Amino acid sequence: MLTNQLNEILDGLGLLTYELVLAAGALLVLIIGVLSKKIWLSKVAFTLTLLVSLWWMPSISDTIQLFDGSLVLDGLGVVMKWLFSLLAIWIVFFPNSRSHPPEFYFLILSILLGSSLMLSANHLLVVYLVVELTSFSAYILTNFNFKKQSFEAGMKYLIFGGISSALALYGASLIYGFTGTLSFGLMDFELMAQPALLNVGIILFIGAILFKVSVVPFHIWVPATYQESPTDAVLILSVIPKIAGFVLLHRVISLVQIQDTYWLYVLMAVLGSVTVVFGALGAIRQTNLKRLIAYGAISHSGYLLAALLVPFEEGVTAFVWYAIIYAIMNLAIFYFISVWEVNGRKELSDLSGMYISEILLSVLVIIPIIALIGLPPTAGFTAKFYLFTILWNWYQEISDVAILSYLIVLILTVVVSLFLYLKIPFYIFLKEATAPKIDKSKTSQKILATIFSLALLWVFLRPEILNKIAEQINSINW
């Protein structure tokens, strides 16, 4: 009996190579950091870890349950792990990374580890553990600018995060109390008459996940955290835990059968609509570049959430595409921000008249901007358009007003998001420069910025790669 279990665990480890490599790499980076303070060494170790993690990505051909069903491996998870590693590699090129202490990359790897486990978590306690692993790394990372404001933001983040995870634990205990199990695989909500207290538990538990994915009203930490954290860390925070959180949310809401739990369905649609609108409106009065993008990122959460409300493979496909394109857009925009930041441009007003001294970057940034708004000819349009089509199609099938209203809100908010993102080119091109600044962006930085921007155009013009990804997911999941 015991041997059997041990064997099972050992077999399971073979399928967790990605996570194991990340964990080992994280420790390696930490040790290197202790031995030598040279940041480039940590960067090399970090990059190697990510490359090895991709190299050893286990190939799976079926949905697999590990460790008594506490972890689940599926096609969605594999695709997302690829995305995480491929995205994280780029942060070593961020110009603001020169001043980081070596522990920075240890924390990034911990976030990656927590997030990739979040993709597979199928057990209440595992969920709690991996969410906390991600969160704690994130709390610390927020402080890595070592300024008073950063500590303030980090503290805000910590307090809100602490409260939400406490509530989640309480919710988890309620769920456990009613279902008698911690494993998602064994829970059966259908048999129950859905007592009110169980619903409270579910809401509290989902609330903690919504905190991770910054859905209103759990978004309060986002603007300050984004503004004060190092820009490369913000890129990671804005994409990886968020997407992982959405995958987890997807698992939880399919578990509680959201399609049959109409009140929860409507609640999600309402929260999503509010998120989209609030994020866009909140950005209007912002003057700090990163804060502006932070509100935009809140708004994007509402779009991602919409995809999860559509069941079957269409919804998942729309979600994955949106997530991938969202990752590329954020990579591009945060890279630009990082370059500008090093040149002393942090506020919107610092961008005034920038096209004179920095014409290439000024022109190129328009591409990620219109992608974030969701206009053609960029990948941002592909993502939004596909999402809208899926939602309309779902509406056509079920004629549910909630989903239609959500769709209308999503489409009309594009106008507001135009207004908020347009501020960046507006300042760059239309405002007169207050004081001439000399920009010293290097050729290598310009090349990277060009690659990131053109990628957004390329995915619009030739979206075949998205089909391949969809095939990958669907071949395993369904």
Added chain:
Amino acid sequence: MINNLLSLMIFLPLFAAAIVGVIPSHMKGAIRWTTLGTMLVELILSLMLFVGFDGSHQAESWADAFQFVEALPWISLKFGSLGALEVNYFVGVDGISMPLIVLSGILLVIGVISSWKITEKVKGYFVLYLILSASLIGCFAALDFFLFYVFFEFMLLPMFFLIGIWGGPRRSYASVKFFLYTLFGSLLILIVMIGLYLSVGNDGVNSFSLIQMMDGSYLPGSLLNPETHFQLWGINIRYLAFGLVLVGFMIKLPAVPFHTWLPDAHVEAPTAISVLLAGVLLKVGGYGLFRIAYSIFPDAAMELAQPVAILGMISIVYGGLVAMAQNDIKKLIAYSSVSHMGFVLLGLAVITLEGISGSLFQMVSHGFISGALFLIVGVLYDRTHDRQIENVSGLASKLPLYTFFVVLFFFGSLGLPGLSGFVGEVLVLMGAIGAESINQLVPRWIGMIAVLGIIISAAYYLWTLQRMFFGTYWVREESWDQEMKEINLREWIMLAPLGILVILLGIFPSVLLDPIENSIQFLVESIINQGKTYLSL
């Protein structure tokens, strides 16, 4: 004839934009001449299109109504259980889009000549100009809704920068307002586009093809299928969809009450951009109404003919009245555009042969006239850097040749017989007044009130002539006096061809009406027949 004529017209400016992009920015001459050369080639291509277009072709269905057709597969996205989301590169012209492409070809050349005076950031300006030209022509040629939408949206960005960077003092306000208004309109169109995509197709395969949408090959049970009679908030969803595209394109047209961005954009835009904005961009709105709102939703168009006609009538009268109250001559012309585009809406709403031919004719004629009017304002502005009507008077004695052109285009705009404006407006009014006895869609009184628009426009144009050009010569600032020189060669080159076109179309309207006649007839028949069929389902 060249194969791929339309593709050539769409991609040549983009290619030229890339070339201009690599020319060093201090070589202003090279940049200007490259752009001008490109646009002249475009003009020649558009004339080839005009000559090569077979006006005698009588269409049986939308599927064979188009000429110069090119189709290539472009995007194919996996779409779950529905198969794939297919987008094609699909272009072609019929009698409705052909004149508008020719109009663009002509005005784009004139725009470049007018832009010769731009001296700052020349490179950026002409790159944006070329991109704008490509998307304009793409918009008129696209037969795939997705492609149309991409071009339609892609116009906004160059326009935003062209107004925002090279515009007047309040340019940032005007450019953002322009962008927000038109993006709002295009999002409304996006909703309908998605709905149509999911409702139209063949054998269960969905399609973005405008031809299939116009021919009404709906999938069984889909929301926009006229047989489904789906109700949303108690209204037939097809009427809602028609309303959305109507509003979307009315913002672009613009029609009252969605017109407020236009005067701001015009006043702040540089002359050449005003010319394009009034001459071509507004026509995209009108074209969208023809191609999408009316051709795809004929049932709703027939049911809602009266309210739409009333909106057109209000635009005509209200636009004219507001124009009369303006002191800034550019604003006056901007509001007169609102008034004249109201004729487009009115002519379309009545769905008769006269009305719709008049509507299309009015678009072309207004393109030439309003382009010329903005050039005329530009001439004055270049000399005085002022546009207030009360600041000058008696210009006729000082600048007789200039005054000749002003009178020509003012009279063209107010509808003097023998000039092009007359033909369009009379056809529209004939359609509007006659509709009651042809298809009973629109009562007579709407057309009769719209006639007032001509009187109002006569009033404000003649009053402006009297205030600015007649009487004793006087200018507010002494320094303007030395600048008051007769129009130069560059201005001649811009104004004379437009003058000739306005007279030509006024005396021989058949130059334009003959090639489009069959297409218009087919459009009217298919709207009425399809509309009746859909309504009886």
